[in-house]
Structures are given as C-alpha cells and as structure tokens.
Amino acid sequence: MIKQNISYTKSQLCVLLALRFLVGWHILYEGISKVLNPQWSSYSFLNESQWILSGISKWIISNPNILMLVDAVNIWTLILVGAFLILGFLFKPSAIIGSLLLLTYYLNAPPLLGLEYSIPMDGSNLIVNKTLIESVVLVLLVLFPTNKVFGIDYFIFRKTVKD
Amino acid sequence: MDKQGNESNHSKKNNKDVSLDDMNLGSKSISRRNMLKALAGVPVAGLLGFNLWRKIDFDKEKELRTLKELGLHELQNQKTYCHKVGEAHITIGIIGFGNRGRALAQGLGFLHPKEIEKRKKNNTFKSLEQQGDLNVSIVGICDVFDLHAQRGLETANSNLWHKSNHSVKRYLTYQEMLSDKDIDAVIIATPDHHHARMAIDAIKAGKHVYLEKTIAHTEDELNELYDVVKNSNVVFQLGHQITQSTTFKQAKEIIDKGVLGKITLVEATTNRNTPEGAWIRHLDSNGNPKPGNEDEIDWKQWLGQTPYVPFSIDRFYNWTKWFAYDTGMIGQLFTHEFDAVNQLLRIGIPKTVSSSGGIYYWKDNREIPDSLHCILEYPDRDLTMLYSANLASSRKRGRVFMGHDASMELGNTIRIMIDNNSTRYKSSIQKGLIDTSSPVISFDPNVGQIDALTSATAKYYADRGLTNTVINGKEVDVTHLHLREWLTCIRENRMPSSNIDIGYEIGITSLMAHRSYIEKRQVSWDEKNKRIV
Numbered sequence: 073m074i075k076q077n078i079s080y081t082k083s084q085l086c087v088l089l090a091l092r093f094l095v096g097w098h099i100l101y102e103g104i105s106k107v108l109n110p111q112w113s114s115y116s117f118l119n120e121s122q123w124i125l126s127g128i129s130k131w132i133i134s135n136p137n138i139l140m141l142v143d144a145v146n147i148w149t150l151i152l153v154g155a156f157l158i159l160g161f162l163f164k165p166s167a168i169i170g171s172l173l174l175l176t177y178y179l180n181a182p183p184l185l186g187l188e189y190s191i192p193m194d195g196s197n198l199i200v201n202k203t204l205i206e207s208v209v210l211v212l213l214v215l216f217p218t219n220k221v222f223g224i225d226y227f228i229f230r231k232t233v234k235d
Numbered sequence: 236m237d238k239q240g241n242e243s244n245h246s247k248k249n250n251k252d253v254s255l256d257d258m259n260l261g262s263k264s265i266s267r268r269n270m271l272k273a274l275a276g277v278p279v280a281g282l283l284g285f286n287l288w289r290k291i292d293f294d295k296e297k298e299l300r301t302l303k304e305l306g307l308h309e310l311q312n313q314k315t316y317c318h319k320v321g322e323a324h325i326t327i328g329i330i331g332f333g334n335r336g337r338a339l340a341q342g343l344g345f346l347h348p349k350e351i352e353k354r355k356k357n358n359t360f361k362s363l364e365q366q367g368d369l370n371v372s373i374v375g376i377c378d379v380f381d382l383h384a385q386r387g388l389e390t391a392n393s394n395l396w397h398k399s400n401h402s403v404k405r406y407l408t409y410q411e412m413l414s415d416k417d418i419d420a421v422i423i424a425t426p427d428h429h430h431a432r433m434a435i436d437a438i439k440a441g442k443h444v445y446l447e448k449t450i451a452h453t454e455d456e457l458n459e460l461y462d463v464v465k466n467s468n469v470v471f472q473l474g475h476q477i478t479q480s481t482t483f484k485q486a487k488e489i490i491d492k493g494v495l496g497k498i499t500l501v502e503a504t505t506n507r508n509t510p511e512g513a514w515i516r517h518l519d520s521n522g523n524p525k526p527g528n529e530d531e532i533d534w535k536q537w538l539g540q541t542p543y544v545p546f547s548i549d550r551f552y553n554w555t556k557w558f559a560y561d562t563g564m565i566g567q568l569f570t571h572e573f574d575a576v577n578q579l580l581r582i583g584i585p586k587t588v589s590s591s592g593g594i595y596y597w598k599d600n601r602e603i604p605d606s607l608h609c610i611l612e613y614p615d616r617d618l619t620m621l622y623s624a625n626l627a628s629s630r631k632r633g634r635v636f637m638g639h640d641a642s643m644e645l646g647n648t649i650r651i652m653i654d655n656n657s658t659r660y661k662s663s664i665q666k667g668l669i670d671t672s673s674p675v676i677s678f679d680p681n682v683g684q685i686d687a688l689t690s691a692t693a694k695y696y697a698d699r700g701l702t703n704t705v706i707n708g709k710e711v712d713v714t715h716l717h718l719r720e721w722l723t724c725i726r727e728n729r730m731p732s733s734n735i736d737i738g739y740e741i742g743i744t745s746l747m748a749h750r751s752y753i754e755k756r757q758v759s760w761d762e763k764n765k766r767i768v
Contacts, residue, residue, distance in 0.1 A: 093279045104287060158283070159276040226273035230265070
C-alpha cells in the first residue's frame with residue numbers, strides 16, 4: 073500500500089523525476105506531432121493489427137466516423153497524459169490511462185512469433201518491445217510517486233490533508 | 236529500490252534522504268521552496284515548448300528551401316470546388332445501363348433507392364452529398380436488357396436533390412431515343428463496339444455526347460466521328476476522367492515547372508490478379524450465372540454490326556474478351572494510362588508502336604492477351620513510353636516519369652525522387668540539401684498541399700487510394716467532376732478537357748497498339764496522310 077510518507081534518497085528521487093519527465097515528454101510530443109501532421113491517421117496502424125484486438129481495429133477502420141473519433145481521442149489522450157505527467161497534475165489517473173493506452177498499442181501489434189507487419193517496427197523485438205516497457209514504466213511511476221511534492225498535485229493534496 | 240521502496244520507514248531516514256513526508260502537506264501556508272518544487276515540471280514543459288517551436292521553424296525552413304531548390308515554392312493552389320451550376324436545366328438520356336451506366340448516373344446525382352439505403356447504412360453516403368445538384372434530369376434509358384433498363388428507370392426517378400418534373404421513358408433502340416426532341420444530351424455506356432456509331436448518330440441528331448472509352452473500334456469509325464464532331468456545335472466529352480483528380484493537376488504543374496528535367500522514359504503499368512480483373516464477370520458471388528437470357532435481352536441489337544454468334548451469357552457480360560467487341564486491355568486500361576501521360580506531357584500520337592504479349596494465364600475462350608506490353612516511340616520528343624500489363628500478378632509497379640534530374644511516381648499520390656546523378660541538383664545533393672534516398676516531395680490530395688520531406692511513416696498513409704479525389708478537404712467522385720465539366724461546357728459553350736482532339740490521339744494510339752499486337756509487327760503513324768501504316 074502506498075502512503076504519502078515515502079522517502080527516497082536524492083539519487084532515487086532524481087532518477088524517478090527524470091523518468092517521469094522523459095516519459096511525459098515522449099508521450100506529449102507523440103501527441104503534438106500528430107496534431108502538426110494533418111496526414112496522420114491511425115488507419116495504417118490499425119489496419120496492421122493482428123492479435124487479439126484485430127477484430128475491433130478492423131471495425132474501427134471500416135467506419136470513417138469512428139476512425140475520426142478514435143484518432144481525435146488518441147491524439148488528445150496522448151497530449152493530456154504527457155503534459156500531466158510532466159506537470160505532476162492528476163498524476164495517478166494520468167499515468168494509469170497512459171499505461172493502458174500504451175498497452176493497447178502493444179496488444180494491437182505485439183512482436184510475437186509468427187506475426188509479421190508491413191510497417192517497419194522500431195528496433196529488433198521479440199515479445200518485448202519499447203511500447204510494453206514504457207507501459208510498465210508508467211505503472212512503476214504510479215508505485216513510486218513524486219507528484220505530491222514535485223507536481224501540481226501538491227496544491228490539491230495539501231488542501232485535502234489540511235481539511 | 237528494495238531498501239527504500241514504498242515502505243514507510245522513518246527510522247531508515249538519514250540526512251541525505253528526501254522525505255516526501257516532510258513536505259508540509261498539511262501546513263497552512265505554502266513556502267516558496269515547496270511552491271518551486273511543486274512547479275518542477277513547468278520548466279520541463281517550457282523546454283519542450285521551446286524545442287517544439289524551434290523544430291517547427293526548422294522544418295518549415297527546410298521544406299521551403301527544398302521547394303525553392305526545386306522551383307516549386309510558388310505552386311498554385313487547387314481551384315476551389317464550387318457547388319454552383321448553370322441555370323439551364325439539361326435533360327439526359329443514358330444508352331447502356333450496366334455497371335458503368337449506374338456509376339455515371341451516380342455521378343449525375345441519381346442513385347437507386349435501395350442503393351441509397353445501403354450506403355446510408357454503411358456510412359458511405361457522405362461523399363455523394365459533396366457532389367451537389369447538377370440541375371439535370373435523366374429522362375430516357377435505353378438498354379437491350381429488360382432488367383438493366385428497369386433498374387435504370389428506377390434510378391432515374393431517384394435524384395439525391397430534387398423530385399424530377401420529367402417522366403422517364405424507356406427506349407428499345409438508341410435511334411428512338413435520339414429522335415426524341417426533349418433530350419438535350421446523351422451518355423453512351425454500352426460495350427465498346429457500339430461507341431463510335433452511336434456517338435456519330437447522336438451528334439448528327441444534335442445531342443451533346445458524353446462517350447465512355449474507348450472512343451472507336453476501327454480507324455474508319457474514328458475518322459468519321461472526328462469529322463462529325465468538328466463540324467457540329469455539340470459538346471463532346473470522352474470518359475477519361477483521370478484529369479479531374481487533384482493529384483493529376485498538381486503533377487501537371489510539377490512537370491510544367493521542369494522539376495524532373497528532361498524526361499526520356501515513361502513507364503505505365505496495369506497489375507491485376509483476379510477473375511473480375513481479367514473480365515470473368517458472368518458469375519455471381521455464389522458461382523451461379525448472372526441473370527439474363529434471350530427473352531430478356533435483345534441479342535441481335537446487342538451484336539450490332541459484329542458477326543452473328545448464338546446468344547451467350549459469357550459474351551454478354553465478358554465482351555471484353557473478344558476482339559469483335561473490344562481491344563481488351565488496350566481499350567479498357569491502356570487508354571487510361573496513355574491519357575494520363577498524354578495530358579501531362581502532351582505527347583500526342585506516337586511515331587511507332589510495337590506490342591507483344593499472349594494468353595499466358597487465363598486460358599479460357601478469350602482472344603485478348605492477359606499479358607501485354609506496348610512500346611510507343613516519340614523520336615521527335617526524345618521519349619519512349621512503355622506500357623506493361625499483366626492480369627496474373629497484382630504486384631504494384633506504378634506509373635513513373637523518368638527525368639534526368641528526378642523521377643515522379645504518379646498514382647493517387649505523387650512521389651518525387653531526385654536522381655543521384657542529376658545535373659541540375661548536383662550542388663544541392665553535394666551540400667546535403669537534397670536527400671536522394673527517399674522521396675523529396677510527396678503530395679497527398681487528402682491534405683491538398685505539397686509536403687516536402689515527409690517521414691517514412693507518412694508515406695504509408697499517403698497510399699490509401701480511392702477512385703475519389705479530394706478538393707479542399709472534401710472527397711469528390713472524379714466521374715462526377717468529369718460530367719460536371721461536360722455540363723458546364725454545354726451551358727457555356729466551351730471545350731471540355733477530354734475533347735475530340737484528345738480523343739482522336741487516344742483513339743489512334745490505341746488502334747496502333749492493337750494492330751501491332753494482332754499483326755505481330757511494328758506499326759507507324761503516317762502524319763501526312765493521317766493513317767496507320
């Protein structure tokens with residue numbers, strides 16, 4: 073069980089904060105880059121979906137309106153989660169949502185034996201890829217929080233405790 | 236981690252520890268120190284924002300520099316798509332209401348009620364709504380097949396925009412339709428062996444004509460049609476709609492600006508690998524023959540001037556397979572490829588054409604080849620056009636314009652690769668300003684603007700090809716645009732893009748390619764006597 077009275081060594085704190093900022097940065101920029109690129113659509117990615125989520129992905133791309141909605145939700149989730157991770161605002165729900173989003177990406181295109189994708193993947197992967205690792209990192213950041221001191225959540229939780 | 240972890244153990248704290256418990260969560264006032272700590276993420280966000288701004292600036296500058304380098308920084312924006320049409324109401328008769336007839340009716344804004352329902356259900360109705368009302372009525376349908384004619388009548392009564400004030404009539408022969416004074420214009424979408432004769436008769440009857448390709452089945456017919464159109468006041472449009480696509484217009488501008496340098500070779504291809512694509516279309520999805528028998532089909536009229544053969548459902552649906560009715564891939568597919576190249580480069584009729592090929596895969600009763608290759612030579616233009624078609628492999632080979640300085644692949648998108656040995660871009664390549672390993676420009680009509688230096692992933696998204704084009708973010712059927720242009724030209728007495736001169740060039744070139752295949756020799760164009768020799 074996590075309590076507020078956790079203590080870290082300075083180096084542990086530094087690494088946790090760095091990890092939080094780096095993951096937040098990455099996720100935020102992923103979202104922003106999609107806003108900046110009007111060509112972007114999740115179509116190609118979902119079209120490649122091969123594992124347990126392939127059914128729902130095919131359904132999404134078969135319907136232009138649903139696809140547009142999914143694209144918008146995806147982009148803005150990335151932006152909000154990324155920004156909130158950096159700022160330490162509503163940190164816990166943001167990190168959990170971010171972790172689930174990344175897990176969804178992973179489950180759509182896991183590098184499993186026998187599954188091949190025509191879109192080039194980043195690096196060489198077998199079962200584990202960077203998306204899965206980043207998803208787990210977000211869970212780790214929830215378990216080792218820094219937001220209530222080094223984050224806007226400080227103002228929220230300060231009041232809660234005070235009252 | 237295991238030493239500290241999530242365990243709250245105050246006794247383990249020493250001076251170097253930073254306790255999150257010490258942060259005065261319960262204190263009444265916020266100290267400056269805590270405030271600063273709480274806002275630790277703000278400078279990180281600021282840093283990202285600053286770098287983002289720099290990146291956007293950098294990308295813009297790099298893109299502009301590349302476009303300037305290529306001389307493309309002042310590309311015209313595409314014309315806007317305006318919903319306004321002329322006030323004059325035009326009455327139309329459609330001759331031939333098979334698949335293509337239906338597509339053309341749809342382009343005019345007429346769709347069978349069942350089809351409307353189906354499209355609304357699967358959410359594909361929206362693109363039709365972009366079309367807008369063309370202020371026309373379909374008042375006559377002529378088809379030798381009762382079933383098609385009936386469908387035509389039901390479709391003609393179902394306009395997307397307005398209730399028709401005109402009644403729709405079925406004509407048993409096209410001559411009957413042409414003698415009807417209430418019809419202003421006709422669309423001809425029959426099998427190819429009827430095209431030229433019907434068009435000639437229609438023009439003589441004073442009707443404006445939209446003729447599906449191919450324009451003519453013989454040289455004599457083509458010459459007659461050419462003369463008849465030239466001596467008339469009607470507006471003639473050939474059904475080669477590729478020029479209406481936004482991508483095509485952009486490609487024309489790129490070529491006109493000389494970005495590719497001297498173009499000496501153009502390669503166009505057809506790559507299909509299905510029975511449907513090889514014109515085996517007389518069976519339904521369950522493998523049963525499609526409807527139609529001699530009682531419902533006026534077979535004699537369908538055969539027209541061609542030699543008599545007993546009724547055959549195979550011939551009725553798959554007429555492309557026989558030379559009596561069509562020239563196969565030349566008539567159906569090469570014409571589109573040639574039209575695209577011709578309208579971009581204005582190459583006209585080639586000096587010589589050599590065709591070869593054979594029936595290598597679909598060994599049924601067909602006469603037309605399923606593997607066909609045509610070489611068109613333009614010595615006066617220092618240019619060769621290659622056309623290679625195969626009906627037993629769908630590997631994409633694209634349509635490529637090869638210039639000394641760059642090559643352009645033109646499909647639903649445009650991709651330009653700078654040549655490694657280009658003279659014009661030599662210094663830019665050496666300075667690293669231009670990368671020759673990936674497309675330097677790609678144009679996606681979904682965006683409507685030139686996008687230099689696209690990322691590898693962006694290129695994948697650009698591949699979603701449709702028969703529709705996008706104008707100002709709106710998806711529009713190119714057939715609709717081609718029909719719209721024809722109607723506008725009728726109202727304003729102007730010349731459409733696929734006019735008789737263009738049609739003549741396509742017609743002669745196709746007939747040259749066909750004759751070369753049949754006669755197994757190279758054929759030439761006698762410019763002086765206007766004859767194929």
